[in-house]
Amino acid sequence: MSEIALGLSLAGIHGDVASLVAVARRAEQAGYDSVWTGEAWGSDAFTPLAAVAAVTSRLRLGTAIAQMPARTPAMTAMTALTLQQLSEGRFVLGIGASGPQVVEGWHGVPYHPPVPMTREYLAVLRKALAGKERLEFSGSIYQVPYTGPGSTGQGRPLRTTLPGAPDTPILVAALGPKNVAMTVAEADGLLPYLWSPTRWRDAWGDALAKAPDGFQVAPTVLACVGDDLDACRDQVRPRIALHIGGMGSKSKNFYAALVARYGYVDEANRIQDLYLGGDRAGACAAVPDELVDDLALVGPLARIADQLAAWRDGPVTTMIIEPTDLTMVEPIASLW
Template identity: 85%
Template sequence: MELGLSLAGIPRDAATLAAVARRAEESGYGSVWTGEAWGSDAFTPLAYVAALTSRIRLGTAIAQMPARTPAATAMTVLTLQQLSGGRLVLGLGASGPQVVEGWHGVPYRTPVQMTREYVAVLRRALAGAERLEFSGSVYSIPYTGTDATGQGRALRTTMPPAADTPILVAALGPKNVAMAVEEADGLLPYLWSPTRWDRAWGDTLAKAPEGFEVAPTVVACVGDDLDACRDRVRPQLALHIGGMGSKSKNFYTALVARYGYEAEATRIQDLYLSGDRAGARAAVPDELVDDLALVGPLPRIADQLAAWREGPVTTLIVEPTDLAMLEPIANLW
């Protein structure tokens, strides 16, 4: 199992990013991962990191599919693979309707079919073996809609191909995870439970082909005061379980409920959506914090990691609450 480092929450100024990238590679992290919401994009920081490092893998966790056409993502991937010597791991996600429609200004489509077609188009574009043509219910290349000019023609990339680029999908719902197992090279879950993952993912992941990657992101807080560490990560867990979506559509609430924390998830969401964010944070029980995060003194985290090593995880992407924890976690690993 590889140790990865999430760059979420790390300032995007050049000096900080450069220092963290070098520290990660020198400390033995196998990969660094960036994401995007409605601030920094996921790819530009990786291009900068690629220029400062030599071996560490560069992952997006995640790049939002609705933000770019599949061909635009293919161009970015092909460029970064050439510049980095083939170190990019492409992690994709559908995001949610609040961001897709509220920020990108495009319709939120059914994630399963959109992702399936998006990955199919990407693979053809990255292979570069033939002109890009695709006819699906979501994507049509060349475009042939009623408002088309009729002048579009199939093209093939002028860049060196990168057909072996790993494509991972951030999926949580049962149907989307099943699609990822069928179409992608790996899964990028969030709020992974090393003790209860099989309740939500077991039957589906049992069908995954050999070499299928599972790369969850886990928040980590190292410190002698266990209660203080738990309190450091509670706000993030409460945000996702309670506020990353609406009452009718929150993938994280549903996932935690499938783990067996249905009452806890419902209470956290109700408090958060009512405006009582402090109450929502307080409603995240110690048991749930300990299950979904790495918290406490290093010997305790070592014990927690034993459970993570027993499951199907291939890359553990650690998101430390403080950069001072970067080397201690790597040394423990």
């Protein structure tokens, strides 16, 4: 499986630095290429990577994802430049738009349409990370220096005081066809969730066909290793049901829309209805085996090795494995 790099999601390890660094060390020793952190409305995505950078020497360190509306583009650039310096160039920046419930309900800022926001955010990031010139940008969402309502008029263009890192890879967590097309045109890679190795063309085939050489595709993939296939499926069903059913409203849920584009229209609607109706157990049970097997790696190692054949036949460059149990870190690495 040398053509696809192996990443490890550190999701679920919060507040315990000993566990965090121990898992990172194990991942490096086991041969993982990278480790990745994310954020919702708890732990942030960047701080844990600083701890990991201090105890590793080879692992790439990625955010999958950091929420754009939570930070100005310049603040994200400052954090990225700091982590590049601390890690000696191992940082990979993954960003995403999040959703209206989190953006407005937690961060307390307006939710902008993802495509224009991401395009402008990337433009400001590129300039700030390059560190070659003073930062100036005028867009419909971001203006640097800011001169709009409430400004003092005293802002002036600045340039970072840290060494520039223009080669920092920037990956975008896009799901909608238009956002993926914009990501292919403007970013260095795509960070999808609930990727289907058999049906991705139905969702994004036209956009990804235009991806340039070197474009990265790094999906986060749920995994559960065990002899009891049904039990393994049941371990990952809650995560799939959460995203399809609960990560958004009935009218706006990017994950439900994605699974529908894969062809699971009725299944997505049923999972959503049950989840939003308060029947989370029913929503989990409504996730069919076929969908679990398509989106996740489940069962005995030999079966997972067979599953990986479908993942080779596509554009994936890194698989960010999110195991249901950290005892699976080494067994999964053995397949590489």
